[in-house]
């Protein structure tokens with residue numbers, strides 16, 4: 001049988017795939033073609049790209065090859081080997097309208113539309129989608145990869161670089177991927193800080209960064225443009241920064257060149273993974289991507305669930321909690337509980353992919369959770385009339401929030417207030433899954449006017465912080481709160 005070798009570029013931008021077709025074709029295909037005698041595959045790809053679309057690009061990586069034994073249109077017997085390469089265009093595309101070039105129709109098709117069968121495409125495109133090589137990727141609300149790489153390109157060996165990231169699974173994973181990208185550009189010796197999203201977060205860290213003579217700062221998964229734009233303004237006087245984030249955007253943010261935002265359902269890890277495609281080995285980090293997507297609920301939107309299914313075939317909405325990404329997310333969570341204030345340990349474990357260590361720490365934390373749950377059923381203070389459960393968590397790990405969520409889900413009815421003595425005072429967590437009592441109001445009421453205390457959150461889940469000396473007052477207010485009475489009068 002005759003054998004034909006062909007090659008084509010896979011170019012995906014903002015969830016769209018570049019395709020072309022001769023007017024005679026019934027379906028769209030990759031803008032590729034047959035290998036010329038003596039030609040290298042990669043040269044063939046770039047030549048065909050130029051011939052069919054007038055675009056120029058560079059090869060990023062090779063993708064799986066597909067072999068067919070019939071011509072798609074005529075059905076004629078012939079062995080065709082289709083070689084694929086991921087290519088990045090040399091120009092930044094903003095206009096996704098189709099155009100005509102040299103008797104070809106060139107178009108950007110949304111990968112989602114292809115998957116939904118809205119367009120007729122060549123079998124190898126479906127093959128590559130099946131293999132997870134063409135993902136319906138993420139939406140950039142503002143900023144571009146190009147700007148990011150320009151920023152990185154300006155970093156010199158004299159610069160000192162810091163990554164400031166969120167102290168949750170998405171933040172940890174974001175920092176790992178960002179550091180991978182930086183390392184691939186020979187930018188090393190990076191300072192990494194983990195923290196909670198809180199007011200003045202930039203202002204508070206500025207002095208420390210100054211002390212360490214940091215000149216370039218990356219923010220991951222922190223929403224700084226909204227929470228502390230004043231702090232950023234101050235920072236901009238002495239250091240350059242770049243923000244990679246998915247929290248709601250500050251529309252009036254003035255440093256538009258220094259930020260990429262994805263939509264909130266596309267977690268920061270997805271964004272940085274996307275930026276890093278073709279730059280670092282994204283294949284070996286799929287497990288971490290999956291864990292972050294699980295942890296930030298990114299999988300709940302259909303297009304991202306498609307990505308999850310491609311990372312882990314067999315995943316369904318019902319089994320996702322017990323699936324590999326669900327378990328990995330919980331393991332990383334356990335590690336952050338275990339190491340608490342020294343998250344650099346967790347970061348190191350993730351970065352070195354020491355999954356055994358992760359499992360060991362997870363087992364210890366799980367065992368502790370089990371002990372506390374058992375203790376709760378024996379020692380909680382339960383007010384039957386109010387259906388109010390009060391319980392003090394005593395543990396070396398900070399677990400009151402985890403336990404509150406867990407037990408309230410087990411019971412579903414009732415109001416749960418769990419508290420724990422910690423280094424900086426009492427931390428309380430309230431849950432009311434049925435929402436009968438607004439626990440946000442409850443936590444506010446119980447901490448009102450107390451020294452150095454605050455409380456609030458959502459109707460079904462809230463928290464409070466107070467000084468140890470005020471614990472009795474807090475508990476007394478809790479037991480006598482009128483918020484419960486208004487509920488009882490309904491009977």
Ligand SMILES: [Mn+2]
Pocket residue numbers: 166170171221246267268296
């Ligand atoms: Mn996040």
